[in-house]
Amino acid sequence: MKRVLTIQDISCVGKCSLGVALPIISAAGAEAAVLPTAVLSAHTAFAHVYKRDLSADMDKILAAWQAEGITFNCIYTGYLASREQIGTVSGFLDRLPGGDRLVFVDPVMGDFGRLYAGFPNTFPEQMAQLCARSDVIVPNLTEACALLDEPYREDYTQERLVELLRRLCSAGAKCAVLTGVSPADGTDKLGILKYDSRDDSVFTYFGEHIHTDQPLHGTGDIFASACVGALAAGIPLDDALALSVEFTARSAACWAAAADRRWYGVDFETALPYYIGQIRAYTDKI
16 A cells, blocks of 8 residues: 655635545545644635644654654645755655655645745745655645746736746656646646656646636645545656546535535545546546
């Protein structure tokens, strides 16, 4: 069984970060280990949030793992609370054994052209250094532009988006995957655009675009966690990305159809049987 270490915060209420990563990665058949960066009473869409930063504990947890000789097949980073935590995680990559492990970075920083509250303008520069050490990065358009210090705009052509991904890879990442992308022909779908620097290839996949009357919280975490779980199960990256797009869309559709839906998180639990079935169908062929 593969062991995946996911490094991000835990929101005690709200379907995001570790609250999403743990069940999805486990459902894929991998052991999910965690390094929490912070504990929040609820995610930041709530009006009242208590937050405890765990930066001071991260090195002590790593030291205990080193004493036990614990290793990981994949390291998956999500929300990191500060520039200092990014530096700490970069240090972990040097200190944790396992040179053939997968490094998967979701550079959680912002959306809709703005950085999230509390992130200084220097945050993307530090995050770019972590992305440069990754095998796969999955930014949205806001995050891709921030990593490249590129002005944000929403009217990029697909050719221009591929160029952005090439630039991200030229900084060190092997594969860059842009999330939340629509097809170039204007079809009402939503998906991903991937550039792989190892063979100069481009891959796209689009699923159903679920329209709702309010924001869908946590879909990025659902997508990234599903992709990591699929990769840990031995599924090739392109197939893992396609499955993750479909699972995220089904999760959103389940939420939209539920009479008792909660505003603060998407109903990924109802869609988990589909995800598990797809993982098993693929692994049974191996």
